[in-house]
Amino acid sequence: MSASRRVASVVGLGLLALGLLAGTAARAQERLIMGVFPGVGQGEAEASEILDRYLPLAEYLTAKTGTKVLISPVKIPGRAMQEMVEGRSIYKLFFGPPVFASEAIQKAGYLNVVVEQDRFRAVFVVKVENKVQNFRDFLATTRIAMPTQKLLLAVLANETLAQENVSLKQDARQYITSTDAITLALDSGIADVAVFRDRIAEKLLKDKPARYRIVGKTVDAPGFALIAHKSVPETMRAKLRQAALALNKDGSALAVEVRAGLKTSPFVAGKDDEFQALERMMMRWAH
Numbered sequence: 001m002s003a004s005r006r007v008a009s010v011v012g013l014g015l016l017a018l019g020l021l022a023g024t025a026a027r028a029q030e031r032l033i034m035g036v037f038p039g040v041g042q043g044e045a046e047a048s049e050i051l052d053r054y055l056p057l058a059e060y061l062t063a064k065t066g067t068k069v070l071i072s073p074v075k076i077p078g079r080a081m082q083e084m085v086e087g088r089s090i091y092k093l094f095f096g097p098p099v100f101a102s103e104a105i106q107k108a109g110y111l112n113v114v115v116e117q118d119r120f121r122a123v124f125v126v127k128v129e130n131k132v133q134n135f136r137d138f139l140a141t142t143r144i145a146m147p148t149q150k151l152l153l154a155v156l157a158n159e160t161l162a163q164e165n166v167s168l169k170q171d172a173r174q175y176i177t178s179t180d181a182i183t184l185a186l187d188s189g190i191a192d193v194a195v196f197r198d199r200i201a202e203k204l205l206k207d208k209p210a211r212y213r214i215v216g217k218t219v220d221a222p223g224f225a226l227i228a229h230k231s232v233p234e235t236m237r238a239k240l241r242q243a244a245l246a247l248n249k250d251g252s253a254l255a256v257e258v259r260a261g262l263k264t265s266p267f268v269a270g271k272d273d274e275f276q277a278l279e280r281m282m283m284r285w286a287h
Contacts (some may be wrong), residue, residue: 019034064243
């Protein structure tokens with residue numbers, strides 16, 4: 001993407017902010033600001049990199065709906081969510097990971113527009129020589145290495161263990177910060193079982209089929225989602241939904257660029273109840 005396009009978006013956003021501060025409500029209604037968050041930790045992506053990835057999406061939605069969509073990268077998601085809950089946010093649209101979307105739907109008056117078709121799911125992996133075959137073989141002392149407690153995959157893993165009536169001792173859950181470290185814990189015998197996202201596990205088993213095997217899957221959760229504040233009229237939400245669904249099979253150069261930047265699976269119409277279920281899981285386990 002050219003630097004001029006990025007600058008144009010930033011300038012446009014700045015002009016809109018000035019218009020909002022000046023109370024030009026009519027001008028604000030002509031545009032929608034879309035917050036975007038790629039789901040990485042603070043400091044792992046520069047605002048310019050986020051613009052490079054998501055500006056084509058804004059341009060595509062603009063072309064399809066006839067309403068100008070502007071991008072505003074989110075670097076500190078906690079602060080952005082607080083502003084959304086308090087009604088101080090400039091975001092009328094938001095595109096980001098399911099944990100963020102579920103909280104915005106539950107607490108800040110947002111509604112689901114579309115969600116990616118592929119769902120988030122993790123699997124439980126052991127070394128081939130391990131005698132564990134399924135959840136019934138898990139003991140209270142079975143040591144399970146999984147991502148950090150607040151992350152989605154850990155939430156899904158803990159929810160699954162509860163549903164499977166697996167009761168673990170307090171120190172049996174080993175929360176580890178990286179996939180490489182989780183793999184090392186399994187390989188070294190520090191952990192008996194490891195939790196990986198299904199895509200990562202598939203690659204692991206493909207590369208080393210004689211070393212690892214899967215003994216169970218977690219419950220799933222929705223993927224990345226486009227959401228809109230309830231103040232956005234239903235007619236506009238319908239246009240946005242239609243545009244996002246059209247993106248799936250659109251062969252235009254812009255559509256190809258959008259899909260490459262998003263790095264998601266095709267979109268389907270979203271349902272608020274699946275995000276409400278995820279929010280309940282987050283409340284139970286992400287602490």
